[in-house]
Every structure is written in C-alpha cells, then in structure tokens.
Amino acid sequence: MLRNGDFHALDRRACLRLLGGVPVGRVVYTQQALPAVLPVTFRLDADSSVVLRTAAGSELVRAVDGAVVAFEADEFDALTHSGWSVVVTGRATLVTDPAEHERLARYGPDSWMPVREGVFVRIEPDMVTGRRLTGT
Amino acid sequence: MLRNGDFHALDRRACLRLLGGVPVGRVVYTQQALPAVLPVTFRLDADSSVVLRTAAGSELVRAVDGAVVAFEADEFDALTHSGWSVVVTGRATLVTDPAEHERLARYGPDSWMPVREGVFVRIEPDMVTGRRLTGT
Numbered sequence: 001m002l003r004n005g006d007f008h009a010l011d012r013r014a015c016l017r018l019l020g021g022v023p024v025g026r027v028v029y030t031q032q033a034l035p036a037v038l039p040v041t042f043r044l045d046a047d048s049s050v051v052l053r054t055a056a057g058s059e060l061v062r063a064v065d066g067a068v069v070a071f072e073a074d075e076f077d078a079l080t081h082s083g084w085s086v087v088v089t090g091r092a093t094l095v096t097d098p099a100e101h102e103r104l105a106r107y108g109p110d111s112w113m114p115v116r117e118g119v120f121v122r123i124e125p126d127m128v129t130g131r132r133l134t135g136t
Numbered sequence: 137m138l139r140n141g142d143f144h145a146l147d148r149r150a151c152l153r154l155l156g157g158v159p160v161g162r163v164v165y166t167q168q169a170l171p172a173v174l175p176v177t178f179r180l181d182a183d184s185s186v187v188l189r190t191a192a193g194s195e196l197v198r199a200v201d202g203a204v205v206a207f208e209a210d211e212f213d214a215l216t217h218s219g220w221s222v223v224v225t226g227r228a229t230l231v232t233d234p235a236e237h238e239r240l241a242r243y244g245p246d247s248w249m250p251v252r253e254g255v256f257v258r259i260e261p262d263m264v265t266g267r268r269l270t271g272t
Binding site (some may be wrong): 069074133 | 164
C-alpha cells in the first residue's frame, strides 16, 4: 500500500522535473457529481502549468473549464516496489486567447490521436505535491 | 490526447481482466472539497470489488469510507502510443466484519510498505468502464 507516510516528500522542483519526463498523466475532476478520472497526454508549459489538448466541446472541457482539478502522474516498478507520484492541483481553464492558442498549437502538447478543432486546457500549478517510494 | 472517442470501449469482463493484471491503481476521491488522487496497491476480490489495505485512521479512510469514489488503472506505451485504461466507480466502505477482515488479511492485497493496524477498504464495482487505445 502506497500511503502518505511511507513516501519521502518531494519538493516542488523535483516534482516538476519528474512530471516533465512522462508523456501521460490523469486529470481528476467531478462529472455529474461523481469523481472522474481520464488519462491524457500533456505538456508542462514554461510557467509550470499543465497543458492538455482536447476536442472543442468535449465532455472533458465542459466538466473542467473553470473548476479546480487535480492532475496526477506516476511511475512505479513492481519488482523493486519503488517509484514516485506527483499531483498538481489548481484551476483548469480553456485557453481562449488567440495568440496563446497559436503558440500552444506550435509548441504545446503533442497528441497521440488526431484532434479536430483542438483546444487547449491549462491547469494552474497552485499546489504541487509529490512523494517518492524507495522500495522495500 | 487520449479522449473518449479515440478509444475502443472495453466490456466489463475485459476491464476486470486487465485490472487484475496490474499491481497499482489510483483512488480518486474528494478531500476538503478538492479533487484528490492517491496511487495504491490493490487486489480484485472474487466479487470484482477492489480491495485496498491502508492504516487504520488514515486520511484516506476518513475521506472515502461511505463515499462514492473512482478507482483507475492503466498501462500506456509511449513508443507505440497504445494502451488501456479502466475505471471502477462505486461506494467505498471500510471492512468491519471480523471474519471478512481475517480472510482479507490472509488472501487480500499485498502491501508494498509495512502497515501497522492495517484495515481494508472495499470499492464496489457499480460502474466498470474501460478503453483501449490501439496506437497511431
């Protein structure tokens, strides 16, 4: 069981470095009053916000735009029982500024699937926490 | 971007088979009105419920006992852009029946860390959804 007390806490810089090294994380939000979670590819922007690309008008956009969400990424090794997890918590907002959209379209997150009418969602890194499990 | 429409939906049996093959998933819940997520080791019980072991009186137990939570597991390959994800949504309850606790203590989830005064939390598989991404 990976529990709070069993991890070594990671500082914000270490968290962001780990987060920048993986392609997939999970958006955690509320949908129709139920907890919801969706794996997504993402990119860390220069201001440490998490940027996702999704389809305009998607359920995800409707559910998270303007809401506080969590974004989690991790890596664990089942053989050594070691690994890390990082959680970013903050407000998610649809990127509506045309210049910002254009910049992200050029340098933002890659997509593993074609997205028509792609839009970007930014999650502010208001809280960044992480833990490392060093194995048993 | 891994989005709803880009996955092939998996039926319940396929979801449970995939879920039974990985050691770590993520509990998704609400803590102090904020979305929260915690990686945990787990085991699928014979009735397809997800069973976790954690410390008695832990923040996790306080936050999830009696609440509807989501539990997510996935595997993705960054080279082939393929993988799967499964989400179980249902009520989480602390196991209080002594016989049931005893059974789980013998055959339940292993722990990657020592847990003193371990308790078990069961998540009912009320909704089981999953998707497979076949790559680009």
